[in-house]
Amino acid sequence: MSKEYKKSEQLLKRREAIVPKGVSYGNKxxxxxxxxxxxxxxxxxxxxxxxxxxxxxxxxHSHPKVTEALxxxxxxxxxxxxxxxxxxxxxxxxxxxxxxxPGSFEKKVMFLNxxxxxxxxxxxxxxxxxxxxxxxxxxxxxxGRTLMTMTMTxxxxxxxxxxxxxxxxxYKAPYPYEYRRPEGMTEEQYTxxxxxxxxxxxxxxVAPETVAAVVMxxxxxxxxxxxxxxxxxxxxxxxxxxxxxxxxxxxxxTGFARTGxxxxxxxxxxxxxxxxxxxxxAAGVPLSGVIGRSEVMDTAAPGELGGTYCGSPLGCxxxxxxxxxxxxxxxxxxxxKLGETVxxxxxxxxxxxxxxxxxxxxGAMCAMELVKDPKTKEPDALLAKEIAQKANERGLLLLSAGxxxxxxRVLMPLVITDEQLEQGLALMEExxxxxxxxxxxxx
Numbered sequence: 001m002s003k004e005y006k007k008s009e010q011l012l013k014r015r016e017a018i019v020p021k022g023v024s025y026g027n028k029x030x031x032x033x034x035x036x037x038x039x040x041x042x043x044x045x046x047x048x049x050x051x052x053x054x055x056x057x058x059x060x061h062s063h064p065k066v067t068e069a070l071x072x073x074x075x076x077x078x079x080x081x082x083x084x085x086x087x088x089x090x091x092x093x094x095x096x097x098x099x100x101x102p103g104s105f106e107k108k109v110m111f112l113n114x115x116x117x118x119x120x121x122x123x124x125x126x127x128x129x130x131x132x133x134x135x136x137x138x139x140x141x142x143x144g145r146t147l148m149t150m151t152m153t154x155x156x157x158x159x160x161x162x163x164x165x166x167x168x169x170x171y172k173a174p175y176p177y178e179y180r181r182p183e184g185m186t187e188e189q190y191t192x193x194x195x196x197x198x199x200x201x202x203x204x205x206v207a208p209e210t211v212a213a214v215v216m217x218x219x220x221x222x223x224x225x226x227x228x229x230x231x232x233x234x235x236x237x238x239x240x241x242x243x244x245x246x247x248x249x250x251x252x253x254t255g256f257a258r259t260g261x262x263x264x265x266x267x268x269x270x271x272x273x274x275x276x277x278x279x280x281x282a283a284g285v286p287l288s289g290v291i292g293r294s295e296v297m298d299t300a301a302p303g304e305l306g307g308t309y310c311g312s313p314l315g316c317x318x319x320x321x322x323x324x325x326x327x328x329x330x331x332x333x334x335x336x337k338l339g340e341t342v343x344x345x346x347x348x349x350x351x352x353x354x355x356x357x358x359x360x361x362x363g364a365m366c367a368m369e370l371v372k373d374p375k376t377k378e379p380d381a382l383l384a385k386e387i388a389q390k391a392n393e394r395g396l397l398l399l400s401a402g403x404x405x406x407x408x409r410v411l412m413p414l415v416i417t418d419e420q421l422e423q424g425l426a427l428m429e430e431x432x433x434x435x436x437x438x439x440x441x442x443x
Contacts, residue, residue: 007042027392034061037416048424051397052411055253058280059325060415066283069321089316101291103271108297111289111311115252115278116144118288122274126213126246129299134211138175140223173198176228179358195235208243218264221253224402225367233268246273256280257331260363287315331414335364342366367409379404387431396427
């Protein structure tokens, strides 16, 4: 049943008069209160959250330990500027992240504000260390909306269209997309083909001795929750090591228990030179960071890195609470169980609804790709948009993704109850039935 939005509609009119239309929204409601996996709007409507502020709320909305940590910090002080007067929470958080991050080497950590800033600074650090200019990202990848990160992003609309010219010395390499591999190729053949294409691309189009860093999402987020093979990731990391290129794991959406491990790159047995983090690091408080090899991180001179609000006391305290929650509530294990439940349900639906072309996941990072025809695999962006829109109208916060806009992705808080999860999945199934005329397939 659709909900009423009297107060939200009034606020929406005010928004339209003052906020640029380039700032998008997927739900016309305005939040009043949020707790766990539930959000209540100004009209008293309650929503089950399958979006998690685009993967930012892994430990849930307003977790008591996070809010307690924030209140205490506000009582002490709000901000001093770490480069003016330092505070212990920055050091403590850096130490904890260094100990958690993969890599049997000494690490150092710096903090920033947003995911895009983290990627920008990873590029700066890599260029400073290698004394090279080139940066390689991947097709369909997403890294942010600043000049550099927008250039690195592999989806033109809505992120890049009309905003050029872009930053120089940035190159897009091929990234595997198993569901859309060429007919006649086995999974192994396809993986080998993409690896070979990557190596030829770097050798012939860029020249490895000019490349400072390869920046890879262990699982592509905005690109459609594309999960690469372990062989692909390991081969790219080995190629980087062979040619003195830094391997950077962009863990902004994949980090902090989302995939069943603290960092998604742990699934691939790779030790990145640099890791960028943000989103669920601080449970909604703006905070990001770069974790990396000490010798790499120390290349920049004092004053060359940082910013006014980078590593704010509020963000650091929230993040310390988040790391405790992940451990105490065993959220990595919870993510695995959630992912199994969602993936199994998606695969069951796939047998009934022809529109579900592919189901993919890693831990609780789950998605299904919608198509007009399972044989041609023609993307169905309109169907994905319709289901997401109706879900938002009926009390389920749901997002689409993918370069074709035809992927429905699930990023629920990992503290969601089984009952809330079931309610959200039931509504998704109801909308699939309502929005499609698919026939039951015989398998």
